[in-house]
Amino acid sequence: FTVSSRRTSRPAAAENMPRLPIYQQKERLVEAVRCNAFLVVTGETGSGKTTQLPQYLFQAGFWKGGKIGVTQPRRVAAITVAQRVSHEMGFTLGREVGYQVRFDDCTSKDTVIKYMTDGCMLREILADPGLTQYGVVILDEAHERSLNTDVLLGLMKKNHCRGGSHSRSSSLKVIVMSATLETEKLSAFFGRCPVFTIPGRTFPVSEQFCNLIGPKDIDGSGYVKEVVNMVLDVHTSETAGDILVFLTGQSEIERACDMLFKKAEAIDYRYDVRDRTVDGLLILPLYGSMPTDQQRQIFQPPPAGVRKCVVATNIAATSLTISGIRYVVDSGFVKQLAHNSRVGMDVLEIVPISKSEAEQRAGRAGRTSEGKCFRIYGREFWEKYMPDYMVPEIQRTSLTSVILTLKCLGVHDVIRLHHAHLLLPPCFRRGHVTELGRQMVQFPLPLGLTRVLLRAAALGCEELMLPIAAMLSVENVFIRPGNQKQKEAETKHREIASDAGKNNDFTMMLSVFEKCKSSESPSSWCRENWIHWRAVKSAFSVESQLSEILLRIKQQRDFSTEEFEGSQSELFRQCLCSGYFTNVARRSIGKSFCTMDGHGSTVHIHPSSALFGEESQLDWIIFHDVLVTSRMYVRTVCPIRYEWVKDLLPKLHEVDAYELSNVAREEVTEEEVAKWESKEAFKRQMGDQCDSS
Ligand code: ADP
Ligand code: MG
16 A cells, blocks of 8 residues: 555654654664564663554565564553554554454554554464464563563464474564563573664652551552652642652552542642642543543643643553653552462462562653652562562463463473573473363453353353353443442442342343343443443443354354253353352351362452352352452352362362462472562561551
8 A cells, every 4th residue: 555645644743753762773773673583672661662663664664574563461552552653653543553452453454563462462373373464573561571472472483493384484573672671581582683772861760768658558558548648749849740650450540549639629839839830730540441532641741830640550660651750659569460379379469569660660750851759668668578570470370371372373392482581381281172172262261251151152041151251351340439329339239139130240240231231321321320331331342252253163163062951040150160160169167268279268258249248148159250458359259059060179179270370380490489489478478467457
């Protein structure tokens, strides 16, 4: 195509680009890509790697050899960056420049620059191992060490070395981009490929340890209040310049924004604020599942005199760069998925960040002028609880799903994808992928949930499970306003539950889905019932996408079906058991339950569950996930009968998800074991401190 004829507007931000450090390197960079099959590119965050390099390659004609694909560990980053780049180039998003993330494909046959999550790229490799549609693959944010990016690194290398059937290695360019120093390792991994460093200058950032929190704050999230006070302090006593605040997740961020908003209203700008040019505070949240139109505001400069304050998750540390930031307020915590040995499964946990992450966060204040970073923790916290580097995801989460994917790709020698220092090789029994495994790997869902869906399809009741799988894939649909309206919301939710025939959290989701879908005006139904319309709307879309995949599978080969004798409720719950047999618990003392995964951990039903308060009526349950605070809570719960899981439970002890993820740690180095142990010790200490306080 001709570029000029398609442009929707004048390239928008062209005037801004020459100022970016990468601009000076344009020719050299393009040349380096031309000359090398593998290239590592590094440079300060904000230097222009993610947004500019794909454009340079586009201009240099690389698209003639196939698409330019850029992977991101985070979904929001993929979307936001694609928006930005299509805007800079003057294209309509989804045409020449597009993005693809799970359940949201915004590309077309014309797309030549494609931003995507690393998970989507992995899925594409499954369908087309040689990546025949691509001329260039850029693996961005390699320093984040996300599980999928690590696996992609291995696959790219393997693909190249293997030659053989699906190799078009001679022409595919692989570029790995990283914000930090680990570039030596990366280069070594790719046979000492060249490292291209984008020089850039940053300004000094003064760092203060404010010592407002201690270890006990990790559970109570009491640090949110301290963070809010700190922000107000900065706003009233520091000179003009925007503030970037690091918290851990959506609910915390929203709470912090509410608190900030209320307190900021009380400021009297005639007396309270030191810098007379500052006369307002604009508070903006930034987290993963936020609607994109709201995200756009983050990047816009605030009105004159107004100080912008962005309250963000770790996404603002390296993936997205916001200009104008002079002050950083760091909570010192991050939310991450980790294998929890107390529960024996992967759990989202709030943990202290590493020292290197803290430096990275602070650095955001020094991009365009000198800045200041306020850490709400103290020196002691830094020394004692913050590790030097973060443990890569591949070493802290269950590998079941990745292993299945790799095996489907014919990588049986799973993760002999080399170099223990980059990809830690787990060793486990060999085994071949069954037909069921091949079907399962086609779903962009957790394996347990996929198993449930396929069982339901075999029994001819997928219409019950598709909505549930969809609802579990979107953000929480139940609004809990947390103020005087809380009672009203709870009553409405309870009404939906009792209409659903009482009983469990899964049917409750199904009921919300169906009621909303069949109502005359779904959005007003949601408003009346304290349900998130945006979330249910995406669940509708996810449901139809999953249903398409399922239909395809049912047609693929002779898909075997089963008969079922029993009530609808039994059918429903038995389907759930076929996927959730790893998450079974039995009631023990009082309101507590004991997990049946070989760990025998004590768990409680979370207050958000329809079954909360009904514990005494229950015996065996399954649950969707676990929330770890000072207690372990199970969420999204369903009562079951022992007979339904008894044949599955013993198998669980033989080869199970738990074991698979643990063997992954058998070959770790002593240094890593020491790190693990100190982390575990840290958690125990946290636990002790919280229990006694
Ligand atoms: P890197 O990948 O090297 O960290 P980026 O390419 O993400 O850098 O960003 C380069 C510059 O482009 C940033 O300094 C930022 O100011 C600007 N930028 C990036 N995304 C946006 C956006 N969505 N809106 C406005 N400016 C942006
Ligand atoms: Mg980047």
